[in-house]
Amino acid sequence: MEDGKLKVRAVDRALDILLCFTRKESLSLTEIAGEVELHKSTVHRLMTTLEEKGFVSRDASTEKYRLGIKIWELSAHLSNTDDPALLLLPSMEKLRDELDETVSLYVLDGRERLRIQAVQSNQAIRRVAPVGARLPLYVGASSKALVAFSGEREQEHILSDPIWPDSVSRTAFRDQLRVIRARGYAMSVEEREQGATSVAAPIFDLKGNLAAALSVSGPLARLPVEKLESYAPLLMERAREMGMMIRG
Template structure:
């Protein structure tokens, strides 16, 4: 396989997202700007090895179970369930809202662990959800600890409006990030999803580099009945326990 073919293959995989989970050969070729015959060969090869599945009727391709297998391997290697999930579950039971662990991956935040609220009405996302760093408490609290150069690179790549509360102004966003870093936590309402609040704190590796965040999130109407300090303190206490694990963990993700 040539380097160019490998680059094309990896580029094609990037187009299979949560918002666009399946593609036909010709529409994907048109979207990427690559010959449909090349795209067909690459997709067929991925299907042969279990990385993609083709619907027998629509002929569209979607991600295969091989990625689920690899995702589980990554999760087990990070030992999230064994060490971190019990802390998250205890926090979720205490504050009665969902708790999320978001991991930094380049310029996105990826949801890698969830402790769901037991309440009937709750905020829920799926494992593996990828979100831009400039929106929502779980991601902005990570972005606040990146370098100014990295922050500007993210902004200059373009900001997408998810709700009416998404901050799209560069100066306003940078000022907001400075405030978040000064406080050590981020609170947002309705920036990524309407009527949802988030309260997030940063998590660091042994070199004191930002790598993740821990966030409480739930319906906006419930936070109106709760004083912010009543959930911030438990969040910080849980974060300290997880932070201690991350400082002492010798795995390759920290």
């Protein structure tokens, strides 16, 4: 039994190490040890195994690790019919080309939103949206779209969460949700990042369930409120089309 527990603990630690790379592309042994709060010798043994199996690779010149080829081999076998991040990517690229701004796809994950896909704008000054980022639900267009179109019970659970900041009025937020549901999209202007704006619309699957939020974001200088509002009809239409592709 003890041996079994040790094996599970080793797997758990190895997975924690791999998850570090959702936040940064390359990491040193010291950085990884700090992230997972383990001794460097323990991390080194795990990294050696992961490297032998092809899940990470090490750059000899920098002594830093990055994800290995086995990760990409595994991702190649994900079913496009089941994974919205892969299924909707071509449509997101089309929307990016239509508006030439960064397009992101978010899902609810607990009491956060998770960016599962992003297509960056080709413009020199652009909104960079790293995949895998977790963001709070009380701020941002995509957060408001996800909360507004989730069920009433889910909304109440989110709004009553102890981590909800006192600086964000629940009453004012509920008022925003009613407006968002009425018009079908949400906007944010410098709510989370100074100089950044975004507009987001919900995506419903073929069964009518909320599947994700689709957003377009960029710098305020290029995307003032009037421009966001002009993008909303196209964004909602593309979100509707994408929803027709998700079985639920």
